[in-house]
Amino acid sequence: MIDFAPILKKYKPTEEQNRELKHTASEVLGMINSILEKKKIKAKSLLVGSVAKGTNLASGDIDLFVIFSKEYSIRDMERLGLMIGHEVLPQGREKYAEHPYVSGQLGGRKVDIVPCFEIDPGTRIISSVDRTPLHTDFVLKNLDSEGQDQVRLLKLFMKGIGVYGSEIKVSGFSGYVCELLVIKYGSMLKVLEAFASLKGKMKISLEEGEIREFDAPIVIIDPTDITRNAAAAISLENLSRMKINSRMFLANPMEQYFNTGADYAPEKYRERGTVMRIFTLEKPDIIDDILFSQANRFRNIIVQILEEDGFMPISSEVELSDDIEVMVECKLEKLPATKVHVGPPVDAQNAIDFIKKWSGGRATLGPYVCGDRLCADIPVGKRVLEEVVQERINGFIIGKNIDQFKAKMRIIDPAKSNKKFLVLGKFYNKVLSGLPS
Amino acid sequence: MIDFAPILKKYKPTEEQNRELKHTASEVLGMINSILEKKKIKAKSLLVGSVAKGTNLASGDIDLFVIFSKEYSIRDMERLGLMIGHEVLPQGREKYAEHPYVSGQLGGRKVDIVPCFEIDPGTRIISSVDRTPLHTDFVLKNLDSEGQDQVRLLKLFMKGIGVYGSEIKVSGFSGYVCELLVIKYGSMLKVLEAFASLKGKMKISLEEGEIREFDAPIVIIDPTDITRNAAAAISLENLSRMKINSRMFLANPMEQYFNTGADYAPEKYRERGTVMRIFTLEKPDIIDDILFSQANRFRNIIVQILEEDGFMPISSEVELSDDIEVMVECKLEKLPATKVHVGPPVDAQNAIDFIKKWSGGRATLGPYVCGDRLCADIPVGKRVLEEVVQERINGFIIGKNIDQFKAKMRIIDPAKSNKKFLVLGKFYNKVLSGLPS
Numbered sequence: 001m002i003d004f005a006p007i008l009k010k011y012k013p014t015e016e017q018n019r020e021l022k023h024t025a026s027e028v029l030g031m032i033n034s035i036l037e038k039k040k041i042k043a044k045s046l047l048v049g050s051v052a053k054g055t056n057l058a059s060g061d062i063d064l065f066v067i068f069s070k071e072y073s074i075r076d077m078e079r080l081g082l083m084i085g086h087e088v089l090p091q092g093r094e095k096y097a098e099h100p101y102v103s104g105q106l107g108g109r110k111v112d113i114v115p116c117f118e119i120d121p122g123t124r125i126i127s128s129v130d131r132t133p134l135h136t137d138f139v140l141k142n143l144d145s146e147g148q149d150q151v152r153l154l155k156l157f158m159k160g161i162g163v164y165g166s167e168i169k170v171s172g173f174s175g176y177v178c179e180l181l182v183i184k185y186g187s188m189l190k191v192l193e194a195f196a197s198l199k200g201k202m203k204i205s206l207e208e209g210e211i212r213e214f215d216a217p218i219v220i221i222d223p224t225d226i227t228r229n230a231a232a233a234i235s236l237e238n239l240s241r242m243k244i245n246s247r248m249f250l251a252n253p254m255e256q257y258f259n260t261g262a263d264y265a266p267e268k269y270r271e272r273g274t275v276m277r278i279f280t281l282e283k284p285d286i287i288d289d290i291l292f293s294q295a296n297r298f299r300n301i302i303v304q305i306l307e308e309d310g311f312m313p314i315s316s317e318v319e320l321s322d323d324i325e326v327m328v329e330c331k332l333e334k335l336p337a338t339k340v341h342v343g344p345p346v347d348a349q350n351a352i353d354f355i356k357k358w359s360g361g362r363a364t365l366g367p368y369v370c371g372d373r374l375c376a377d378i379p380v381g382k383r384v385l386e387e388v389v390q391e392r393i394n395g396f397i398i399g400k401n402i403d404q405f406k407a408k409m410r411i412i413d414p415a416k417s418n419k420k421f422l423v424l425g426k427f428y429n430k431v432l433s434g435l436p437s
Numbered sequence: 438m439i440d441f442a443p444i445l446k447k448y449k450p451t452e453e454q455n456r457e458l459k460h461t462a463s464e465v466l467g468m469i470n471s472i473l474e475k476k477k478i479k480a481k482s483l484l485v486g487s488v489a490k491g492t493n494l495a496s497g498d499i500d501l502f503v504i505f506s507k508e509y510s511i512r513d514m515e516r517l518g519l520m521i522g523h524e525v526l527p528q529g530r531e532k533y534a535e536h537p538y539v540s541g542q543l544g545g546r547k548v549d550i551v552p553c554f555e556i557d558p559g560t561r562i563i564s565s566v567d568r569t570p571l572h573t574d575f576v577l578k579n580l581d582s583e584g585q586d587q588v589r590l591l592k593l594f595m596k597g598i599g600v601y602g603s604e605i606k607v608s609g610f611s612g613y614v615c616e617l618l619v620i621k622y623g624s625m626l627k628v629l630e631a632f633a634s635l636k637g638k639m640k641i642s643l644e645e646g647e648i649r650e651f652d653a654p655i656v657i658i659d660p661t662d663i664t665r666n667a668a669a670a671i672s673l674e675n676l677s678r679m680k681i682n683s684r685m686f687l688a689n690p691m692e693q694y695f696n697t698g699a700d701y702a703p704e705k706y707r708e709r710g711t712v713m714r715i716f717t718l719e720k721p722d723i724i725d726d727i728l729f730s731q732a733n734r735f736r737n738i739i740v741q742i743l744e745e746d747g748f749m750p751i752s753s754e755v756e757l758s759d760d761i762e763v764m765v766e767c768k769l770e771k772l773p774a775t776k777v778h779v780g781p782p783v784d785a786q787n788a789i790d791f792i793k794k795w796s797g798g799r800a801t802l803g804p805y806v807c808g809d810r811l812c813a814d815i816p817v818g819k820r821v822l823e824e825v826v827q828e829r830i831n832g833f834i835i836g837k838n839i840d841q842f843k844a845k846m847r848i849i850d851p852a853k854s855n856k857k858f859l860v861l862g863k864f865y866n867k868v869l870s871g872l873p874s
Contacts, residue, residue: 199784240806244783244792251789272801272814273774310768314777315814331747336768337710340751346681347636352688355681355869364709368867369677377709377752430805432792 001189002253004153011260012152013058021051024107025062031088032066032113041080042069043115048132050175053139055151061110065133067118074099081115088113095287098129134224139179153188154178159260161245161432163238169292169320171235173242180206180220180230195246202231202239245432266321266420267428274314275333277385278412278421281324282405288320294399299326301396302389309388310335317427324402325423327414335383338364343374386411438626439690441590448697449589450495458488461544462499468525469503469550478517479506480552485569487612490576492588498547502570504555511536518552525550532724535566571661576616590625591615596697598682598869600675606729606757608672610679617643617657617667632683639668639676682869703758703857704865711751712770714822715849715858718761719842725757731836736763738833739826746825747772754864761839762860764851772820775801780811823848 013021025047032045049063050056066084068077078099085092085102089111092104101114116130143151155178158164166174181191184206195202205211205221212221217239218231249257269276279302283291299318306313312331319325341363343354351374358367358376366376382388393406414421450458462484469482486500487493503521505514515536522529522539526548529541538551553567580588592615595601603611610618618628621643632639642648642658649658654676655668686694706713716739720728736755743750749768756762778800780791788811795804795813803813819825830843851858 236809237806240783240809244788244806244811247783247789248792273817273820275773314773314775331769331773336712336751338751346677346684351681352684355685365865365868367869369674369681369869372673372677374681380710383710428802431802432804432806 002255004188007156007255007258008149008153011057011059011156011258012149013056013060017058020107021056021060021062021109024109024111025051025064028062028064028088028106028111028113032064032084035084035087036066039080041084042071043067043080046133046136048136052136053143053175053179054145054148055139055143055155055175055179057152057155061112062106063112063114066113066115067133068115070117070119072117077115077117081113084115085113096290097287131222131224131228135176135222138224139176139183142183143179147182150182150186150188151175151178153258154182154191156258156260157188157192157245157249158242160257161241163234163241166233167292168233168289170238171233172238173231173234177220177231177234180223184220192246192250195242196250198243241432248432265425266422267425268420269414269417269424270428271415272329275311275330275385276414277328277330278414278417278423279326279328279389280410280412281402282408283320283323284401284405286401291320291324291401292318294402295320295324295326298324298398298402299328301393301398302326302328305389305392305396306330306385309392310339311385311388315427317423317430319421319423319426321422325421327421327423327427330385333385335380335388337380337383338377339380341376341378342370343367343376345372346374347372439692441625444593444692444695445586445589448494448496448593448695449586450493450497454495457544458493458497458499458546461546461548462488462501465499465501465525465543465548465550469501469521472521472524473503476517478521479508480504480517483570483573485573489573490580490612490616491582491585492576492580492592492612492616494589494592498549499543500549500551503550503552504570505552507554507556509554514552514554518550521552522550533727534724568659568661568665572613572659575661576613576620579620580616584619587619587623587625588612588615590695591619591628593695593697594625594629594682594686595679597694598678600671600678603670604729605670605726607675608670609675610668610671614657614668614671617660621657626687629683629687632679633687635680678869685869702862703859704862705857706851706854706861707865708852709766712748712767712822713851714765714767715851715854715860716763716765716826717847717849718839719845720757720760721838721842723838728757728761728838729755731839732757732761732763735761735835735839736765738830738835739763739765742826742829742833743767743822746829747776748822748825752864754860754867756858756860756863758859762858764858764860764864767822770822772817772825774817774820775814776817778813778815779807780804780813782809783811784809 029045029047036043043066046065046067048065050060051062066081082094082100082102089102089104089106092102094100095103097114099115101112103110103112105111114129116132119130155164155175158173158178163172165172182188184204185191185194202218203211204219206223211219214229214232216229216232217236218234219229220231222228222230245257281298295318299316303313303316306328310332313328314331315329317327344351346369354374355367358378363376363378367374382391389411390409393409397403398406414424466482466484473480473482480503483502483504485502487497488499503518519531519537519539526539526541526543529539531537532540534551536552538549540547540549542548551566553569556567592601592612595610595615600609602609619625621641622628622631639655640648641656643660648656651666651669653666653669654673655671656666657668659665659667682694718735732755736753740750740753743765747769750765751768752766754764781788783806791811792804795815800813800815804811819828826848827846830846834840835843851861
């Protein structure tokens with residue numbers, strides 16, 4: 001096996017970095033606490049996330065929670081939470097997860113100040129954000145310093161193969177899932193062994209006993225709430241990537257699997273002897289997690305239109321840059337002028353109607369009999385890919401935040417454009433990494 | 438209803454034509470009988486077919502049988518049959534049905550001299566040809582002169598809509614089936630009414646009682662042999678044509694349904710905004726019934742190749758002219774340079790082999806994960822329709838009589854050829870006739 005020490009050394013925060021981090025964090029906590037005191041708000045502040053759990057990488061963010069007493073209404077909690085965030089991070093921007101929160105920079109680091117409600121372990125769910133402090137407690141109790149480093153290595157491996165991150169755009173493994181996996185199996189390598197030998201779904205719990213059913217490719221029972229699947233965000237594709245990369249790494253361990261810098265850059269179009277088009281929409285000012293679902297629906301609708309109208313899509317991809325970008329690759333860019341329209345069986349009541357409808361030159365050929373049915377070759381209306389999509393897209397509801405931009409959708413042939421598209425980078429870079437060459 | 442008298446007058450043989458016919462027939466019968474006598478052959482001659490049954494149209498052929506005693510071996514019967522045929526029709530050519538026979542011209546008419554064995558009604562089948570004399574007897578006993586005219590009208594209707602003829606190329610209604618239908622239903626119009634109101638299969642017998650199962654769209658029990666379906670040759674498509682044309686005629690009776698001159702002529706290519714190609718093979722010297730099955734298999738093989746390789750065939754047709762002609766219409770004439778090659782699931786034993794196979798630049802993109810499987814975009818080999826078919830056709834066995842010509846198959850783009858192809862005429866003329874315009 002390769003030596004993991006140099007990898008860990010490269011990405012684990014140094015003593016000094018950790019001191020700095022802790023300093024910035026306690027500074028923010030202090031600021032929050034003084035606001036709470038001054039305004040007599042019944043809440044307490046808490047450092048959460050990987051920094052709190054000791055599983056952070058050198059580049060990690062600082063996540064702080066403001067945990068409100070259950071006496072407050074949701075509305076008041078959210079209002080007070082934003083007020084505190086803006087006061088601590090004057091340059092910060094409002095974002096929206098389960099509750100709105102403020103995200104900004106402090107001491108060169110990204111800092112999120114997120115409001116939530118206080119809950120006890122096992123309590124009825126209020127929201128998944130509200131459960132985060134319980135996760136911090138659980139991980140701190142169950143991981144020693146060696147375990148924390150194993151989580152770091154697992155995160156690095158997952159980043160290297162592109163499956164790390166629970167945001168919808170990635171639909172991969174969260175930091176908490178990495179922690180639970182290391183607690184379950186004992187080390188990064190043991191986790192990889194589990195995925196390498198896994199057939200079909202993964203279904204695990206840290207405790208004995210039967211595991212509840214969830215409709216998801218991976219089920220990892222959250223030890224702080226056994227009704228919840230902590231791995232619900234992970235897509236089948238990312239589970240598959242994890243399985244095959246684990247097999248490949250164990251068969252041929254190479255450091256390059258831990259190369260986390262391989263984020264895909266925009267790329268020029270590559271000639272593939274196919275018909276490639278990029279569909280772009282303006283991007284509304286909402287967080288990516290919400291926008292991405294709608295962007296993905298936009299992709300699915302375009303693929304559906306191209307499929308139904310016979311352009312034969314081969315591949316597609318979606319990405320968010322300054323715009324929403326959808327790439328679709330097809331076999332045809334122009335439809336044949338004629339298609340065979342299959343009518344009713346000759347026995348059917350409406351057979352004569354079909355004949356009347358398509359007689360007298362309205363069909364390019366027919367009506368005629370094929371098997372026990374009537375057919376007619378009829379002219380196809382719009383035949384050019386761009387025209388068909390522009391016309392049909394109006395008949396679809398994509399999502400409330402982007403429907404307003406449908407009319408301004410642009411369709412670009414990347415072979416004829418000098419622009420580089422992030423979506424092409426994503427498409428070209430989906431190749432399995434770390435392959436022996 | 439329209440007046441059928443003028444239609445009948447136009448196509449029914451006149452008194453004089455019938456006298457001539459009878460004269461020619463008895464001349465031939467006399468010649469055959471004198472040979473039989475001279476050579477002491479135990480056989481008798483018989484006029485069969487529509488002339489014998491009084492259901493012939495003015496243009497009808499003369500069919501004569503030489504009925505051999507069952508004492509002869511098949512080999513001797515066939516040898517003697519050909520000898521007699523050649524002596525009576527010195528210019529005649531040998532053809533092959535169930536037994537070989539001689540076909541030629543006499544007094545301006547086509548004459549066939551067909552050898553067969555003597556059998557009794559209900560006897561175990563020797564061959565369907567041997568049963569023909571029994572058909573003649575049955576029809577003569579069950580049709581009066583009005584019934585004979587009704588058969589003539591039914592034949593004319595069926596010729597008009599292109600479903601008359603039991604040869605494999607047509608797969609339609611034989612003269613005998615027309616006679617049985619008129620005996621069953623009483624008149625041409627009653628036959629049309631039966632088809633107009635028919636749902637699904639037709640299943641009839643002239644006698645009461647349960648009807649045996651046959652795997653055919655139409656079952657008409659042969660009254661001279663209840664184990665036989667007299668309508669076995671009729672295709673689903675021709676049954677469907679008969680149904681819908683009967684409905685249309687009864688709803689709007691027009692003389693043009695009886696226009697039997699509408700045999701399709703060769704036609705020039707018509708631009709349809711599709712990719713049309715004609716594949717021709719040399720024609721060996723065998724009868725059309727045997728050749729057509731192989732020609733149809735040739736059509737099916739080409740369609741299969743085009744389907745499998747992604748050219749997306751829309752329509753196809755087959756016809757015999759001086760050559761075997763197959764027309765196929767497709768959506769694509771050139772394949773995209775890249776195709777998505779779907780590999781094994783990531784769980785599979787051979788997943789790593791797939792990755793090794795397609796790594797290192799052998800794929801244009803990939804290997805990558807899609808869902809729970811591995812994929813790679815790989816270059817397509819031959820991409821042009823003509824090249825793909827020329828290459829792949831060698832891997833197929835079409836039929837013993839035409840395989841020798843495969844290597845000389847020609848592929849013609851009719852848009853770039855001045856030649857007129859019979860197959861295009863057949864394709865363009867499949868339109869339902871007699872439509873109100």
